[in-house]
Amino acid sequence: MLDLATIRRDSEVEAIMEMSERQIEALGFTEHSRRHAGIVSKWSGEILRSLGKDDNRIRLVEIAGYLHDIGNCINRKDHAQSGAILSYKILTRLGMSPLEAAEIMMAIGNHDEQYGQPVSDISSALIIADKADVHKSRVKNTVSDVFQANIHDRVNLAAEKSFVRVEEGGSVIALHIDIDTAICSVMDYFEIYFGRMQLSRKAAEFLGCRFSLVINGTVLL
Numbered sequence: 001m002l003d004l005a006t007i008r009r010d011s012e013v014e015a016i017m018e019m020s021e022r023q024i025e026a027l028g029f030t031e032h033s034r035r036h037a038g039i040v041s042k043w044s045g046e047i048l049r050s051l052g053k054d055d056n057r058i059r060l061v062e063i064a065g066y067l068h069d070i071g072n073c074i075n076r077k078d079h080a081q082s083g084a085i086l087s088y089k090i091l092t093r094l095g096m097s098p099l100e101a102a103e104i105m106m107a108i109g110n111h112d113e114q115y116g117q118p119v120s121d122i123s124s125a126l127i128i129a130d131k132a133d134v135h136k137s138r139v140k141n142t143v144s145d146v147f148q149a150n151i152h153d154r155v156n157l158a159a160e161k162s163f164v165r166v167e168e169g170g171s172v173i174a175l176h177i178d179i180d181t182a183i184c185s186v187m188d189y190f191e192i193y194f195g196r197m198q199l200s201r202k203a204a205e206f207l208g209c210r211f212s213l214v215i216n217g218t219v220l221l
């Protein structure tokens with residue numbers, strides 16, 4: 001059975017990940033590297049595990065989480081769709097069944113807020129984990145004056161910590177973020193992340209849960 005460790009070691013995956021990182025860096029976007037891939041893989045697996053899903057669903061979502069942004073090696077635009085097709089090709093080459101590879105392709109093709117929708121448990125967990133990764137270490141631009149930085153960088157620079165977890169006996173999926181409000185206001189956060197939070201809420205509902213957003217310990221949603 002194809003596992004995440006085998007995929008991580010694959011030379012084609014390695015090359016595509018490397019090129020994705022180079023392109024995102026060249027574009028000056030926030031980090032979408034193997035660090036982000038690893039975190040999204042881990043968090044999406046934890047969400048499904050906490051909701052009592054079986055080991056196979058957890059294996060599939062961890063793989064989807066790791067590969068979800070590989071379309072960035074082609075172009076940032078439509079990276080969800082291109083990454084979905086790339087993933088299908090890689091996973092079937094590595095021996096995954098067409099049905100499981102198609103399930104991962106569908107989840108990856110739906111992870112971006114522009115066109116994505118929660119369409120399965122795997123897709124829903126992937127959306128929530130992806131949108132939850134906000135952290136100052138993701139800012140790649142050299143920022144000498146934080147107030148001159150673009151709003152995406154400023155929001156990420158302000159984020160001291162973020163994590164997502166299933167709470168209240170499996171009925172709530174909560175995103176916790178600690179923001180330094182001297183750098184970015186909660187309004188700045190919403191200006192950028194409103195679409196992502198709406199999609200996360202839909203994804204939580206697909207999983208039969210309520211979505212909650214907790215910033216600096218205050219429950220906002």
Ligand SMILES: [Fe+2]
Binds near residue numbers: 111
């Ligand atoms: Fe993405």
Ligand SMILES: [Fe+2]
Binds near residue numbers: 032036069130
């Ligand atoms: Fe992502």
